[in-house]
Every structure is written in structure tokens, then in C-alpha cells.
Amino acid sequence: MPELPEVETVRRGLERHVAGRVIDEVQVLHPRAVRRHVPGPADFAAALRGRRVAAPLRRGKYLWLPADDDALLAHLGMSGQLVVGEADRELSSHVRVRFTFRDRGPDLRFIDQRTFGHLLLSPGGAALPSVIAHIAPDPLEAAFDRAVLAARLRSRRSGIKRALLDQSLVSGVGNIYADEALWRARLHWARAADRLRGPEVNRLIDAVQEVFAEALGAGGTSFDRLYVNVNGESGYFDRSLAVYGREGLPCPRCGTPVRRDPFMNRSAYSCPVCQPRPRNGRV
Secondary structure: OOOHHHHHHHHHHHHHHOOOOEEEEEEEOOHHHHOOOOOOHHHHHHHHOOOEEOOOEEEOOEEEEEEOOEEEEEEOOOOEEEEEEOOOOOOOOOEEEEEEEOOOOOEEEEEEOOOOOEEEEEOOOOOOOHHHOOOOOOOOOOOOOHHHHHHHHHOOOOEHHHHHOOOOOOOOOOHHHHHHHHHHHOOOOOOEHHHOOHHHHHHHHHHHHHHHHHHHHOOOOOOOOOOOOOOOOOOOHHHHOOOOOOEOOEOOOOOOEEEEEEEOOEEEEEOOOOOOOOHHHOO
16 A cells, blocks of 8 residues: 555645646546545536646645645555546546546546545545544654654554554554664564653654655655556665565665564564564563
């Protein structure tokens, strides 16, 4: 699933290519793509027609285009893409929603092979859609409060990776960047969050911000063609990953083979030497 760096890369592309334009027509080609817009696909299309969209905003893994006082909210899910291109190009079978604009320039297409992503119109949500108001600020937002996150993490009686993935504590962190940040901070994913010392928590927050910044510089992480930016290009941060997806390969820091463990129906990757496993799950 695209995480914060990938969604921010898409947001920046939309800002360049879509912001300030007026929507002419909306074609909903698969109703599942707008399943969370309760009034239905026809209302979704009609409500957006003639709207001028402003510069897109983002919180965590969600992004939205302000449209007057409302918001066109997008969640990319596992394979969602927002791609800009020449309006007369071929319409692939995975295009779920298509937006054309009054300037007759490039169109915008929501492409989603697995149809886990979605779009909806959030009334009055231009500044922050109500449906995501419960999500905590992410580490790249102006609203992010480092001290608040540190206190929340140290109050959680769970493993630190599980806490990092809790979007009510901090948004935007997913499986890939949690593993990478924990490796940088030399913390095992199963370390108890409420047993971490203050300097360890600060080191971890630093690591999250650093790995996000580096991933953004590389255009995000692409393991396949399911994540691309608005120009259809893949990111290349996968070349810089230290542990995620690298089971059995040498740790870039000490050379020890990277370990993979089952974690919440997914996997957790770590270095057995740089990130020693806690005894009995809590230290």
C-alpha cells in the first residue's frame, strides 16, 4: 500500500498539473471506486462538474483536492493511481474514474487494479475532511507535535511497530517505513513502546522523518507497477532499503543476514545484531 512518501509524491504532481483547473466532466466507470460517496456515482459526478480545484492537501495516506468549500478526497488503497495524461490516450480497463477539464488539457484518471482505493466528496472538508479528522497529524505536517507523539508512544502497552502503524497516534507510517525507521533507530519491532526511554523515542522519531525525506527525494518506493506518480513513473527508494524485503541479505551496517518474522498477517524485517530481540517480548 502506498505510504506517506508515495502519497506526497502524487500530491506534488497534482499540484503542478491539476490545481486551479475547472472540472468539465466526471465519468465513473466503476461504482466501487466511489462506494463511500453515499448518494451514489451519479451524484458524485454531478456535484463535481464545474468545480475549480485548488492546490491539493494531504494527511498521512489520504490526499484531497479542495473544491470550493468541499473536498475531493482520495485514498489509493493497495493499487490506486492518480495519473495525468493526454485526454485522447487509450482508456485502460483499470480506469475507474476519469476527470476532464474545461481547458481541454490533460485529463486525470483514477486507476485501481484491485479496487481497494476510493474517492468521495466530503462536504465542508476543504481544510480537513471530517471523515479523516480522527487521524493524527503526520511527521511532515506543520501540525505535527513531536512531544505529543513521544508521550503517546510511551503510553502504549504494545510493541513499538504496532504503535507506529496506529494512525490515531501518527499517520502515514506503514509497514515499509516502520521497518526502515526502526532499523535506523536500532530498535527491535517487538520492543514494548511503554518501556522505551526518552532518547530512544526521539531517535525513532528522527529516523521516521529522515526516511520519509529520503524516500520523497527518490519519488517513493515501487516494487511493481501498482504505485506510480502522476506521470506514470515509478519511484526508486527500493534501491536504498536497508531491511524491508531483504530477508537473508546482509545488513548494510553490520553484515548480519536480515531476519523476517510474521507480524499482523504481514512481515517485520530486522537485523538480529543491530536490533536485538527483547526477552519475553517486553524490555
